[in-house]
Amino acid sequence: MLLVTVGVFLLRSGWLKTNESGAVQVNPGILFLRAFAPTAAAAMVFLLVFGLLGGWILAGRMLAPLDRITHATRTAAAGSLSHRIRLPGRKDEFRELADAFDMMLAQLEAHVAEQQRFAANASHELRTPLAISKTLIDVARADPNHDTGELVDRLHTINTRAIDLTEALLLLSRANLRSFTREHVDLSLVAEEAAETLHPLAEKHGVTLETSGGIAPTSGSPALLLQLTTNLVHNAVVHNVPQQGTVRVHTGVRPKTVVLTVENTGEQLTPQLVATLTEPFQRGTERIHTNQAGVGLGLAIVKTITEAHDGTLTLTPRPAGGLRITVELPAASGG
Incomplete structure (x- = not known):
């Protein structure tokens, strides 16, 4: 079964x-x-x-x-910006991402280094008038018979310089933040206003100040663009030949941009020196603190204002001496 x-x-x-x-x-x-x-x-x-x-x-x-x-x-988040990926291999999406990240790190490292250098220079520049003021006061206290009038005059000059430097730093910070309202601006009118304001200074230095060109409409901050033009004209007047110097201010229009050119006579400058003039606290001549020497931020402010207005700044040494500075800004819509 x-x-x-x-x-x-x-x-x-x-x-x-x-x-x-x-x-x-x-x-x-x-x-x-x-x-x-x-x-x-x-x-x-x-x-x-x-x-x-x-x-x-x-x-x-x-x-x-x-x-x-x-x-x-x-590694970058920990503060080390010098590290790079440098990804080997073929050019694919990962390689492009790594290269873009390396480029970003390089730009960030350069920006941080520039900010650190700027902070160190600003601290030095601000410390100098304070140290001089302290020395003058100490001398006056040690010598009761010291001429107080001379002391007051020197303290006033030093204090004025410190205020000018502080205002320049604030202006530079404001331009960096782009915290301004854009309006219609005619660079030719701005150039005429700056030239009229600085005409007495030009006469004092024996410099002929000329303006030319036509309407140059752009969009931006009238106050900042006036500061830009004033700084350029002031530098052109101060850093000039002792007598019979010339400053020419010209405005023009290109297909998509407007141009402001400030050209002056003066000492012959090397391209290497000209390349450093837009760095903060750099001067074309010796760092002598006079009433006309400024605070070393004139062209640095010009560069920052230009970049804040999406423009380009070009410095070119003239063969015969002096400097040609060109500011090119986007033309106003319909201008």
């Missing part, structure tokens, strides 16, 4: 089958399956292990650039 039951089960499950004569025989498909199953299982296991291992290696190679970028980001 048991043998009959097992036989019926094997027939129904397909392990056994009957031929045309009714004889019972083993199903060859089942024999093939039994022979192939271990090999197929082993192949499947191998493919699974190989796929997982290959996927892990491939994912590691694909994510390695992201790991380097993440590491560089954390």
